[in-house]
Amino acid sequence: MQLADLLARGGHDVTMVVEKFEALDGRSGRGPRSCIDVGQARCETKAGTVHRIARRFREERFDVVFVCAGLPARYLEEALGLSPDDTAVVLAVVSDRAFPCDPVVRSSASWNVAVAISSRLVQSLQDRLPAKAVRLAATGVALPSEGGLAELVPLTMPLRLLFVGRLLGRKNVLMLPRILAACLRRGLPSTLTVCGYGPDREPLERACHEEGVAHLVKFPVLPRQVELYLAFRRHHVLLLTSSYGEGLGLVLLEGHGNGCVPVASRLVGVTDFAVEDGVTGMLAEAGNPESFAERIAATSDPDRWQRLSDAAAARTRRLFSLDEMERDYAHLIREIGQGACPLPLPRSELPRPRFRPGSYLPPALSPVAKLYSRLRGPRPGTANPDPE
Numbered sequence: 001m002q003l004a005d006l007l008a009r010g011g012h013d014v015t016m017v018v019e020k021f022e023a024l025d026g027r028s029g030r031g032p033r034s035c036i037d038v039g040q041a042r043c044e045t046k047a048g049t050v051h052r053i054a055r056r057f058r059e060e061r062f063d064v065v066f067v068c069a070g071l072p073a074r075y076l077e078e079a080l081g082l083s084p085d086d087t088a089v090v091l092a093v094v095s096d097r098a099f100p101c102d103p104v105v106r107s108s109a110s111w112n113v114a115v116a117i118s119s120r121l122v123q124s125l126q127d128r129l130p131a132k133a134v135r136l137a138a139t140g141v142a143l144p145s146e147g148g149l150a151e152l153v154p155l156t157m158p159l160r161l162l163f164v165g166r167l168l169g170r171k172n173v174l175m176l177p178r179i180l181a182a183c184l185r186r187g188l189p190s191t192l193t194v195c196g197y198g199p200d201r202e203p204l205e206r207a208c209h210e211e212g213v214a215h216l217v218k219f220p221v222l223p224r225q226v227e228l229y230l231a232f233r234r235h236h237v238l239l240l241t242s243s244y245g246e247g248l249g250l251v252l253l254e255g256h257g258n259g260c261v262p263v264a265s266r267l268v269g270v271t272d273f274a275v276e277d278g279v280t281g282m283l284a285e286a287g288n289p290e291s292f293a294e295r296i297a298a299t300s301d302p303d304r305w306q307r308l309s310d311a312a313a314a315r316t317r318r319l320f321s322l323d324e325m326e327r328d329y330a331h332l333i334r335e336i337g338q339g340a341c342p343l344p345l346p347r348s349e350l351p352r353p354r355f356r357p358g359s360y361l362p363p364a365l366s367p368v369a370k371l372y373s374r375l376r377g378p379r380p381g382t383a384n385p386d387p388e
Contacts, residue, residue: 003140015035016035017038050353065080067092069100077106090332112343138324139253141257142322158189159183161179161237161239166196179239233258233260236299239264240271241292256313257312261280261299263292266283
């Protein structure tokens, strides 16, 4: 949404392509002029959805189509291969996990250039697709005003720790109570605020009780960005405990920008790209609560904490502002307009998408097709996947 608004502000005619219109409610500024719904209709087949999207793209004849590979709309991969030859397709890759990266590799013949949000992702894509153009583009976050930063709470005891994000396995949130307990064992008075939802919420609450720190942990609801930013400024340390699967966490950059000092897992090409260890925050050994507690303790001197906080806010303004993101994408658009990153083979000469027979059935009939397949049993010459 921010990128759409920035491009519109730069004079481009922007259309949002969304799977659900309600996703835009209350989130759009003055940017997008129109929207295209690529969601599958109730009685529409998969093949029909693909061809409807491709037909709309051919009608609109966009100069450039940006696709977020991290949250792909269903069937967009196939539809892009049917786009006009003179439309440049740019894939924005926000994670090195399989679900965004595998479709990027599969559809490499149909897109012109990929933009990645961290050096690690650039290298990963270049390793997998050495013949394709991959660029590093700034990830921009909204920054607080100078007046907002003046609300930053100075470091006092107890130290206020904050976690913001999904509560699920790869985020290592069950380590949070152990980090807090390790801080207390070091004689460092601390509290913890956890803002997020996910399947590990109840296990996390149980872990807090098991570690004897439940009375020091809060789980507030922060529905809006303004409340989240205020929480950053009212806490001293932002914890990022992930062990893998991070492209470049927006929460990390937002916390940085609001002067909340990050203590994050050391993820090569990710957190060490966002955080200058010992300068704008601290990096700890992934999965090691004692390492986190040690790095948190290193921030507990008020003068050092203030230097880290000031440097974090300044670096975010310099490298991760919305203005930086706008400049990078505007430069890429100019390059494309000058003929950069052409496809070796026009899309019209690529193989057409191939669909399984079930793709020609509307969603309502999918259970019937699956039941028929089970009743029919395995085809001759194939193994029975479930011998019982």
